[in-house]
Amino acid sequence: QDASDTQRVKQEYQSDVARLRKIVINSLYSNRDVFIRELISNANDALEKFRLTALTEKDLYDGVSPLNVTVQAVKNEDGVGGRIIITDTGIGMSAEELTSNLGILAKSGTSEFLANTDSLDTTSSGNLIGAFGVGFYSSFLVADKVTVTSIPPKSSKHPNPSQNVFSSSADEGTFEVYPDPRGNTLGHGTEVTLELKTDAKQYLVTSNLMKLINQHSVFSTSFPIYVWNEVEKEVPIEEEQEEIPQSDSETEDDGEEAVVEEEKVVEPVAPKTKKIMVSQWEHMNSQPPLWMRDPKTVTDEEYGLLYQATFKDFQKPLTWTHFTGDSGDGVSFRALIYVPSHLPNNFFEQTTETSTSDVKLFVKHVFITSDFGEYALPKWASWVKVIIDAEDLPLNVSRETLQSSAFLKQIKNLIIRRLLQLFGRIAKEESREIPRDHWIYNTVLKLGAADDSKNRERTAALTRYTTNQRNNTSFDDYISNKKQGQHQIFYLADMGKPAEHLAGSVFVEKLHARGYEIFLMNEPLDEVLIHGLESWKGIKFQDVAKAGLKFGDDSEEEVESTATLAEKFAPLLNWLKVQVGEHARDVVVSDRLVTSPCAVVADSFGLTANVQRLMSATSRGAKNDAMQEMMKKQKVLEINPRSPLIEGLLHRVEQLEADGTERDEDLAVELEEVAAILIDGALVRSGFEVTDSNLFLTRVDRVLRRSLGVSETAPTDTTVKPAPPVDPSLSEKILSYEEDAKTWDEFINDELEAQLEVEEINEQGNVVVGHDEL
Numbered sequence: 001q002d003a004s005d006t007q008r009v010k011q012e013y014q015s016d017v018a019r020l021r022k023i024v025i026n027s028l029y030s031n032r033d034v035f036i037r038e039l040i041s042n043a044n045d046a047l048e049k050f051r052l053t054a055l056t057e058k059d060l061y062d063g064v065s066p067l068n069v070t071v072q073a074v075k076n077e078d079g080v081g082g083r084i085i086i087t088d089t090g091i092g093m094s095a096e097e098l099t100s101n102l103g104i105l106a107k108s109g110t111s112e113f114l115a116n117t118d119s120l121d122t123t124s125s126g127n128l129i130g131a132f133g134v135g136f137y138s139s140f141l142v143a144d145k146v147t148v149t150s151i152p153p154k155s156s157k158h159p160n161p162s163q164n165v166f167s168s169s170a171d172e173g174t175f176e177v178y179p180d181p182r183g184n185t186l187g188h189g190t191e192v193t194l195e196l197k198t199d200a201k202q203y204l205v206t207s208n209l210m211k212l213i214n215q216h217s218v219f220s221t222s223f224p225i226y227v228w229n230e231v232e233k234e235v236p237i238e239e240e241q242e243e244i245p246q247s248d249s250e251t252e253d254d255g256e257e258a259v260v261e262e263e264k265v266v267e268p269v270a271p272k273t274k275k276i277m278v279s280q281w282e283h284m285n286s287q288p289p290l291w292m293r294d295p296k297t298v299t300d301e302e303y304g305l306l307y308q309a310t311f312k313d314f315q316k317p318l319t320w321t322h323f324t325g326d327s328g329d330g331v332s333f334r335a336l337i338y339v340p341s342h343l344p345n346n347f348f349e350q351t352t353e354t355s356t357s358d359v360k361l362f363v364k365h366v367f368i369t370s371d372f373g374e375y376a377l378p379k380w381a382s383w384v385k386v387i388i389d390a391e392d393l394p395l396n397v398s399r400e401t402l403q404s405s406a407f408l409k410q411i412k413n414l415i416i417r418r419l420l421q422l423f424g425r426i427a428k429e430e431s432r433e434i435p436r437d438h439w440i441y442n443t444v445l446k447l448g449a450a451d452d453s454k455n456r457e458r459t460a461a462l463t464r465y466t467t468n469q470r471n472n473t474s475f476d477d478y479i480s481n482k483k484q485g486q487h488q489i490f491y492l493a494d495m496g497k498p499a500e501h502l503a504g505s506v507f508v509e510k511l512h513a514r515g516y517e518i519f520l521m522n523e524p525l526d527e528v529l530i531h532g533l534e535s536w537k538g539i540k541f542q543d544v545a546k547a548g549l550k551f552g553d554d555s556e557e558e559v560e561s562t563a564t565l566a567e568k569f570a571p572l573l574n575w576l577k578v579q580v581g582e583h584a585r586d587v588v589v590s591d592r593l594v595t596s597p598c599a600v601v602a603d604s605f606g607l608t609a610n611v612q613r614l615m616s617a618t619s620r621g622a623k624n625d626a627m628q629e630m631m632k633k634q635k636v637l638e639i640n641p642r643s644p645l646i647e648g649l650l651h652r653v654e655q656l657e658a659d660g661t662e663r664d665e666d667l668a669v670e671l672e673e674v675a676a677i678l679i680d681g682a683l684v685r686s687g688f689e690v691t692d693s694n695l696f697l698t699r700v701d702r703v704l705r706r707s708l709g710v711s712e713t714a715p716t717d718t719t720v721k722p723a724p725p726v727d728p729s730l731s732e733k734i735l736s737y738e739e740d741a742k743t744w745d746e747f748i749n750d751e752l753e754a755q756l757e758v759e760e761i762n763e764q765g766n767v768v769v770g771h772d773e774l
């Protein structure tokens with residue numbers, strides 16, 4: 001018995017892997033072409049790993065043997081089925097690695113993939129395979145049985161490498177790994193053999209395979225891919241050599257004088273040929289990569305395919321820019337920047353230190369790194385996909401030295417510059433795909449303006465907002481609409497509120513009525529980026545909910561009249577200062593109100609309601625910070641001198657405080673209540689919370705009773721039916737429920753698998769839909 005047979009022990013797939021494999025097999029049937037792309041991509045990755053390891057382990061690679069991927073379709077002799085063999089001369093896997101990489105390891109993306117399968121639809125799910133790193137399992141879409149033979153190169157990690165085999169069937173939940181009885185046949189690398197399902201015979205046709213490789217792999221792989229192909233060739237027919245007749249001259253060469261014969265014109269006879277079938281390795285990606293070509297010669301479809309294959313996105317890119325550049329240190333390069341049509345799912349949850357795994361740096365078409373270390377793109381730009389291919393680098397490229405060179409920094413700055421140029425250009429062009437209100441301007445660039453101080457101005461220039469007069473307004477648009485004398489840019493920020501509500505705010509009423517434009521900002525980032533910017537083209541931003549608002553066209557008479565009004569309202573102002581207590585540090589006559597009786601305005605060093613909310617949302621621990629508490633108090637109550645309510649209150653207060661008369665205590669109590677409601681109302685109108693909403697509403701109730709002529713003291717019947725006593729059988733019920741209960745994960749797993757299995761597999765676990773058409 002063969003030694004390997006004794007070691008062929010069946011192992012169970014680890015549960016996550018088993019589930020993943022099942023989902024891939026059962027749900028991605030209509031997308032099964034992806035298997036070839038996934039396996040070639042793994043082979044290419046393995047070659048890249050080999051080359052990178054060889055940079056540090058000098059003995060690993062002789063520099064001569066080929067580094068490539070080969071694909072071969074082999075028909076069975078019985079003519080029924082066949083197999084596809086994909087071989088690479090890459091880093092290979094040891095027995096342990098075969099087991100853990102293909103059978104046990106639930107990779108980091110797996111749980112995310114499994115979570116995403118909830119929203120699985122079969123049109124897009126094929127790309128989920130690659131996006132979440134479940135590529136290898138796509139083999140089972142087309143194969144009944146998959147065999148992976150692999151051997152790592154001799155290295156410090158594997159001083160005595162040996163060749164091993166991983167084998168698994170699509171309909172079993174097990175796999176085996178065992179030493180290859182043939183010994184080392186591969187040198188180093190991996191060979192994946194797919195025993196094709198009977199309904200997957202089309203993949204045995206080499207032209208079909210080549211078409212798929214052309215579509216999905218040639219753009220995105222850096223190592224040569226060869227396909228074993230039968231081609232028709234014309235070869236000369238090897239006819240029996242005719243006896244070349246002895247020339248007369250030879251026969252007559254015996255002393256006779258040479259006779260000059262008349263020269264004969266001999267027609268050249270085309271050699272006879274025949275057509276035969278010849279098998280040979282055909283180089284699929286002999287063309288330079290797409291990004292090295294002249295952009296004029298690349299079609300949109302080709303750009304789209306490269307994007308989808310390289311970055312594993314099932315949606316087409318929104319736009320791209322393809323250009324030649326120079327790093328500034330004399331390193332010339334080609335670059336292709338793609339703007340995806342969507343943000344990653346968890347984009348806003350990610351920390352600011354995001355990785356730039358989607359900036360692929362090549363040197364002379366050879367992939368070098370996606371790790372830009374400290375020169376990673378800032379978060380706002382981290383979702384774009386970039387290919388950079390440098391002609392040559394000024395150093396012997398290794399990841400370590402690259403990190404410390406100026407090159408990565410230059411590349412980072414250049415990508416950002418070009419990206420902003422691209423956004424600027426599409427902002428002007430304004431297309432159906434990227435309209436003026438696209439989230440790029442509303443979300444991504446705002447993040448840039450808020451987070452990335454270095455590019456603040458340039459990103460902010462492209463952001464857009466709603467104003468009280470129009471939508472999608474940039475800062476420059478605003479400036480060109482500025483009124484004479486206006487030296488402030490007016491804005492009101494209240495996150496989460498619809499712009500229409502902001503337009504009706506107490507702070508906006510006069511500005512709006514007078515025809516001034518006001519930015520109505522309702523995203524959390526808006527306030528942050530305005531604070532970062534402070535001004536635009538030399539004009540300061542003015543929060544209209546704060547003190548310091550100036551229209552810029554106040555005449556001397558207006559200033560005088562404000563002073564006169566302050567004098568007129570002095571008794572009310574003084575009385576209100578007592579009533580307002582802690583809510584505001586001062587009470588003044590307002591110049592910003594039209595219809596509202598009063599408002600609470602934050603001092604220039606105070607905090608608006610929006611900033612207070614932002615602070616409590618972001619700095620949980622600092623709630624009791626003394627400085628913050630002090631700033632919260634920096635508020636001023638502004639009263640509208642033209643409001644009849646305020647006029648009326650002034651008269652009543654004058655009446656109350658009139659010299660020489662006895663103080664009317666009933667009136668005092670009533671006025672205090674009116675003042676309390678007015679102040680609380682002003683706080684609410686201005687976006688703040690009232691300190692005690694119960695008290696506020698009790699006061700309102702009292703005023704309502706008064707206006708309805710209902711007794712203020714008449715009690716409400718407060719008798720209620722009490723709840724029944726505690727149910728004595730409750731503890732038993734809880735216990736029996738807990739015994740039956742599944743965990744949430746078990747519940748979701750069962751539900752998901754039940755859904756996926758419907759119509760798609762039979763009892764044996766084989767796919768049963770659509771076989772006949774294929």
Ligand SMILES: Nc1ncnc2c1ncn2[C@@H]1O[C@H](COP(=O)(O)OP(=O)(O)OP(=O)(O)O)[C@@H](O)[C@H]1O
Nearest residue numbers: 042043046092093101130132133134135136137190
């Ligand atoms: N041809 C190969 N050579 C060496 N290792 C391989 C090969 N194919 C797969 N592997 C190993 O098996 C692991 C699992 O492969 P799988 O295709 O399932 O996911 P992945 O390659 O990590 O993710 P993705 O498909 O998104 O690139 C790989 O990470 C790699 O370590």
